[in-house]
Amino acid sequence: MTRKPKKAAAVRRPSQAARGASRNVAPEAKSTGSRKAAAVEGVLPGMTAKKTTQRQGFKTNEFIVYPAHGVGQILAIEEQEIAGAKLELFVINFIKDKMTLRVPTAKIVSVGMRKLAEPPLVKRALETLKGRARIKRTMWSRRAQEYEAKINSGDIVAIAEVVRDLFRSDTQPEQSYSERQLYEAALDRLSREIAAVQKVTETEAIKEIEGALAKGPRRGPKPAEEAAADDASEEEAA
Secondary structure: OOHHHHHHHHHHHHHHHHHHHHHHHHHHHHHHHHHHHHHHHHHHHHHHHHHHHHHOOOOOOOEEEEOOOEEEEEEEEEEEEEOOEEEEEEEEEEOOOOEEEEEEHHHHHHHOOEEOOOHHHHHHHHHHHOOOOOOOOOOHHHHHHHHHHHHOOOOHHHHHHHHHHHOOOOOOOOOOHHHHHHHHHHHHHHHHHHHHHHOOOHHHHHHHHHHHHHOOOOOOOOOHHHHHHHHHHHHHHO
8 A cells, every 4th residue: 555655646746747757848848949930930931032032033045145255055953062151153055166164143233244135136236237437547447346345245236236237248358357256256145145136046146237237338349539538547547
């Protein structure tokens, strides 16, 4: 009879301690759960909104224009951890150049990345090709720098100006090697964007560009006086 109360007391004491422990731990568990809930409800949506803002509306599979390289396609949006911090990147593929570039989403404004030109702006660029060539009477090296800056600006109208100014018809004097290089670079950038906007091949886009150039003024032989002036200018540039 004396052993039963002892056993009962031994059983009750652990159960009381367990209940006390559970009472002490429960508030902490609840508070921890609330902190986790706050993290999910507060921080994550904020981070998502920030990422969406950084992306500037760019999406996977979209064609874009990167000023230094021309038209590319966003293959993916991925995260990489650098120096303990997560960095969101656009993975951009330039098919013709066989190159893949990773650009931080937070840097797209500073690098000048933009969406493809709207059709009205493409039309304006094509109209620019029909205009009169504007060649400054300056040293070729300076003009070449200006042309290169326009090509790398990513501005479709500025690129069209380079194509217009450096274009030579069959009846005009041939281009120098450096002129030809710049002309082909500008033509490549312009044709690739027109092809992407109009959803045609680059060959078709080039034909459209050449058709617009053919409609420009004075694409035939130059008057004797103007040709002599140009020859003198080229001699000074050399």
